[in-house]
Structure formats: C-alpha cells, structure tokens
Amino acid sequence: MIQALFWLFAILAASSALLMVTRKSPVASAMWLIGTFFCLAAIYTLLGAYFIGIIQILVYAGAIMILFLFVIMLLNLGNDFEPDIRSNVWKVIAAGTGLVVIALLARAFSGNMAMPLGRTAGPGLLAQGLAERGTVGVIAIPMYTDYMVLLQATAILLLVAVVGAVVLAKRNV
Amino acid sequence: MSDVIPLQASLGLSAVLFAIGAAGVVLRRNAIILFMCVELMLNAVNLAFVALSPYAGVQGQVFVFFVIAVAAAEAAVGLAIVISVFRHKESVDIKNFSLLRW
Numbered sequence: 001m002i003q004a005l006f007w008l009f010a011i012l013a014a015s016s017a018l019l020m021v022t023r024k025s026p027v028a029s030a031m032w033l034i035g036t037f038f039c040l041a042a043i044y045t046l047l048g049a050y051f052i053g054i055i056q057i058l059v060y061a062g063a064i065m066i067l068f069l070f071v072i073m074l075l076n077l078g079n080d081f082e083p084d085i086r087s088n089v090w091k092v093i094a095a096g097t098g099l100v101v102i103a104l105l106a107r108a109f110s111g112n113m114a115m116p117l118g119r120t121a122g123p124g125l126l127a128q129g130l131a132e133r134g135t136v137g138v139i140a141i142p143m144y145t146d147y148m149v150l151l152q153a154t155a156i157l158l159l160v161a162v163v164g165a166v167v168l169a170k171r172n173v
Numbered sequence: 174m175s176d177v178i179p180l181q182a183s184l185g186l187s188a189v190l191f192a193i194g195a196a197g198v199v200l201r202r203n204a205i206i207l208f209m210c211v212e213l214m215l216n217a218v219n220l221a222f223v224a225l226s227p228y229a230g231v232q233g234q235v236f237v238f239f240v241i242a243v244a245a246a247e248a249a250v251g252l253a254i255v256i257s258v259f260r261h262k263e264s265v266d267i268k269n270f271s272l273l274r275w
Contacts, residue, residue, distance in 0.1 A: 021197035084203040098196035105188035161246035168253035
C-alpha cells in the first residue's frame with residue numbers, strides 16, 4: 001500500500017515538475033510547482049518525516065509560492081504570453097543538461113553510501129526515535145542542542161533577507 | 174518488511190526532479206520561472222535528505238528545515254531583485270539583463 005502510494009505520488013510529482021518547466025504562462029508554472037510541492041509533502045509523510053511534510057505544505061506551498069504568485073500578479077506577467085522558452089538548440093542543450101545531471105546523480109547514488117545506522121536497523125531506529133521524542137521533538141531536540149549555532153545563523157540570515165528585500169524592492173529608501 | 178519504500182526509488186525520484194529543475198534553468202528565460210526551477214532543485218535535495226535520514230540519522234531532517242529557511246530567504250531577496258530590475262527594464266526576460274554578462 002505504502003509503495004503503491006509512493007509510486008503514485010512520485011509519478012505525479014515528476015509529471016507536474018515537467019509541466020511546470022514547459023508551461024508558457026508563469027501563473028500556470030507556479031500552479032504546477034505547487035502541485036509538485038504537495039506530492040513531495042505526501043512522499044515525506046510516507047517516508048516517515050511527518051513534521052517535514054507539514055512544514056513543506058505550510059512554508060513552501062503556503063508562503064513561498066504565495067510570494068511568487070504575488071510578484072507575478074504585481075508585475076502583471078500572467079496575460080502577455082511573450083514566449084520565453086529558448087530556441088531549439090537550447091532545448092537540446094537543456095535535455096543534455098538534464099541527462100548529464102541524471103547520469104552523475106545515478107552514479108553517485110548507486111555507489112557504496114555510508115550508512116551509520118545500518119541498512120536494515122535504520123528505519124526501526126527512526127520509528128523508535130519518533131515514538132520516544134514525538135514527531136516534532138525528533139527534529140527540535142537535535143536542532144536546539146547540537147545545531148544551536150546553525151539555528152542562530154539562520155535567524156540572522158532571515159533578518160538580513162527581510163531587510164535586504166525591503167531595501168531592494170522599495171522605490172525610495 | 175516488504176512495505177518499506179526502497180531507498181533507490183526515492184533517490185531516483187530526487188535525481189529526476191533535480192535534472193528537470195536544471196534543464197528548466199537552461200531552457201527558460203523568464204527570471205521568475207528560473208527561481209521556481211531553483212526551488213524545485215532545492216526540493217529534490219530535500220527529498221534526498223529525507224530519504225537518507227533513516228539510514229544516516231535524523232540530522233537529515235534537521236538540515237531539511239535549514240534548507241527550507243534558506244530557500245525562503247533566497248526567494249524573498251531574489252524576487253525583490255526581480256522587482257527592482259523590472260522597474261528599470263519593464264521586463265523579467267533575462268535576455269534584457271546582459272549588462273553584467275561580459
């Protein structure tokens with residue numbers, strides 16, 4: 001059952017990503033990208049990362065894509081349909097880029113990867129951690145202990161990004 | 174244990190999504206769609222992190238959290254740059270943004 005759902009959402013995610021790249025209108029592209037994000041959230045849930053699945057919908061589909069749609073509407077890009085897909089030579093180059101990336105990643109992923117928790121015990125250990133610490137705690141406890149410095153750096157990064165976005169987008173600062 | 178998603182399948186989906194995003198960055202000229210393709214590539218990397226996290230520790234999911242925060246910051250600053258460029262050029266097509274190319 002889980003495997004069947006995984007393949008369903010995998011095919012949906014890949015096909016809506018393809019549609020996102022090939023649609024002419026930016027609004028249609030954004031909508032297909034939101035579809036990809038929902039399918040990915042379902043896949044995260046199937047993989048046992050429940051909190052990441054919720055965050056994916058809340059932050060990606062809910063906040064980041066709304067920002068994209070607001071900018072598309074603000075710049076009035078939805079209705080001019082000026083074709084922005086490059087010429088046929090560039091289409092061949094794009095396909096070549098995709099194939100090269102897939103080949104490189106397949107080579108990297110098919111190699112002997114380090115698995116500190118082990119190939120068979122890993123999923124059980126993750127389920128045990130989820131049972132002990134809860135869905136949020138399994139992420140929050142390492143984040144607020146081992147990765148405290150990274151968390152503070154992310155906070156500073158977000159502050160800088162907010163100030164930078166206001167400075168860049170405002171007409172007269 | 175036949176109902177566990179195979180690791181190679183989720184890593185394969187991650188590779189496919191990353192390749193579609195990379196091809197999209199090459200194929201399109203609209204700056205906003207380029208940003209969306211970059212977001213798709215970030216999501217592919219997130220999927221690889223989540224798929225590997227049962228085998229390499231829960232740190233993978235913590236890193237996904239940080240990647241999402243960085244993606245939010247990147248989207249905010251990038252779209253602000255697009256808005257301020259649009260104000261000068263009246264276009265988001267990157268063929269008009271060649272001032273810094275050479």
